[in-house]
Amino acid sequence: MKVSNRLAAMGMALMMPLAASADEQAASRLTTLLEPLETYSAEFEQQILDSSGSRLQSAEGTMWLSRPGKFRWEVDEPYQQVVVSDGEEVYLYDPDLAQVTVQPLDTRVTHTPALLLSGSADALGKDYEVERQQQGATETFTLVPKSPDTLFEQLKLVFHSEQLRGLRMSDSTGQQTTISFQDPQHNQSIDPAKFEFKIPENADVIRESR
Numbered sequence: 001m002k003v004s005n006r007l008a009a010m011g012m013a014l015m016m017p018l019a020a021s022a023d024e025q026a027a028s029r030l031t032t033l034l035e036p037l038e039t040y041s042a043e044f045e046q047q048i049l050d051s052s053g054s055r056l057q058s059a060e061g062t063m064w065l066s067r068p069g070k071f072r073w074e075v076d077e078p079y080q081q082v083v084v085s086d087g088e089e090v091y092l093y094d095p096d097l098a099q100v101t102v103q104p105l106d107t108r109v110t111h112t113p114a115l116l117l118s119g120s121a122d123a124l125g126k127d128y129e130v131e132r133q134q135q136g137a138t139e140t141f142t143l144v145p146k147s148p149d150t151l152f153e154q155l156k157l158v159f160h161s162e163q164l165r166g167l168r169m170s171d172s173t174g175q176q177t178t179i180s181f182q183d184p185q186h187n188q189s190i191d192p193a194k195f196e197f198k199i200p201e202n203a204d205v206i207r208e209s210r
């Protein structure tokens with residue numbers, strides 16, 4: 001081996017622990033921000049973009065989270081939709097179709113952003129590669145799932161002054177979803193009934209097993 005190649009190899013070997021340490025520090029910082037978050041609620045605006053950046057869909061609504069594993073996501077405009085997790089099952093209700101889809105709260109579902117936020121912050125470093133960038137009071141964490149059985153390829157969590165203000169997701173097709181939160185409320189009391197769902201009598205029910 002030439003001296004230059006040997007030095008390059010030594011340099012790479014020295015850099016590897018530093019890269020791992022940076023990833024661990026990013027996961028630790030994200031855990032620090034999420035761990036105290038027992039409840040969270042906010043108004044949201046959501047946009048879905050195709051791979052070229054053209055807008056496919058936009059929506060507005062309200063969301064509530066309660067750890068562990070409970071959330072409610074209500075889309076008001078342009079079409080109503082409700083997603084509720086009671087910690088054991090997830091209900092997706094489409095009023096226009098009068099249809100409810102029920103599925104267990106399994107590991108596949110927990111890779112969705114809502115349950116990622118309402119789940120265990122300690123598991124982030126185990127399930128995701130985490131990178132952190134900071135610009136002023138804004139911190140952006142990029143999460144890449146280690147498991148291929150996920151609904152997105154990359155997720156960004158955006159905090160401003162240590163408050164969660166947005167999510168950005170991209171999938172294997174290049175489609176991107178951006179969600180911005182307004183007037184977020186941290187650790188405020190939320191009525192437990194928010195995380196209960198009563199199936200309407202006239203609704204068709206589709207139950208999915210694990």
